[in-house]
Amino acid sequence: MTDNWGFYERRTESEQLRVLINVGYKGKAPLAGYSDLLSITINLYPVRAHNRSNRDFVKQLEQLESMLERWLGKEDAIYIGRINAATRLEFYYYTKDDAPDLPEIRAWLEQNWRFRAQVYRKKDEQWEFYHFLLPNELEEMFVHNAQMIYALIHKGDNIGQPRNVYHWLLFREDDDRREIAPVLEELGYVIEKEKESRTDLGYPYPLVISRFEDVRLDTVNERVRELHALLAGSGGRYDGWGSVMKLSAAGRVRRFLRRRRSAFETALHKMFPCRNSQSGN
Incomplete structure (x- = not known):
C-alpha cells in the first residue's frame, strides 16, 4: 500500500x-x-x-x-x-x-x-x-494547510513575511453572506469586493476576504479554525485560502538561477535544434 x-x-x-x-x-x-x-x-x-x-x-x-x-x-x-x-x-x-x-x-x-x-x-x-x-473536517483542513505551506517553503517562500492572505467563503443564502460581512470586518478582515471568486453547487453566494499576516502554519491554522467556527452557525462553508509568494533571499537566488538555466537551454535549442535522424527525404 x-x-x-x-x-x-x-x-x-x-x-x-x-x-x-x-x-x-x-x-x-x-x-x-x-x-x-x-x-x-x-x-x-x-x-x-x-x-x-x-x-x-x-x-x-x-x-x-x-x-x-x-x-x-x-x-x-x-x-x-x-x-x-x-x-x-x-x-x-x-x-x-x-x-x-x-x-x-x-x-x-x-x-x-x-x-x-x-x-x-x-x-x-x-x-x-x-x-x-483520523482527522475530522476541520483537521482535514489543517492537513491541507500543512501540505500547502510545505510546498511554499520548498519553492523558496519566506512564510514569516506578512502579505495579503485571501480566504474564500461560500454561502447558501445571500442574506447570510450580507449579515456576516460586518462581523468579519470587526474581526480585522477586509472584504474583497472586486476579487474573483468561485461558486459551488448548493453554495451559490461567494465572499472573498483577506488579512495582512504571515503564512506560518500556526497562523494559518488559527485563522482557519476561527472562520470554520464562525461559518458553522451562519449557513456558510469555508473553501480555502491563498496568497502571493514572498521569496526569501535564497529563494530569489534559486529562481534567478532557474530562469538563467531555462533561458540558456532555450537559446541552445534554437542554435542546435533537434533533428530526427530517421526522417527520410
Missing part, C-alpha cells in the same frame, strides 16, 4: 497535540490479522536536556523513529503514526499476534535508545484507535 501521510493539530481540554497519521489505510482498516495496537512513548524532558540545540533534539527523535520503523517493519508491524505533545512523543503500530513480545521490544530499546521509554500493547481488532486519530 502507498503511504499517504497527513499532519494536523488537535486540541484537547488539557493540551495541544500534533498528529502525524498514515491516512492511506482510511477505508481499508481494519486489516485482517493485525489485531494488536502497540505504542511506544518517549519522555521528551531528558532528551531535550541532553541536546544542545533544537535541531539536534529533533534529529535524535527522527533517528529513533526511522530505526523503529525499520526494525518493526521487518517484524511485519504497520506504522500508522505518532502523537507529539509538549512532554512526550508517542509512536503507534498495529502488529500480528506473533509479533515481538514486550520484553523483546524493551530489550531492543535499551540497546538502541539511551533514554527511558514506555511500551504498551492491547487488543484493537477493529482499529478503533486508528479511526480516533
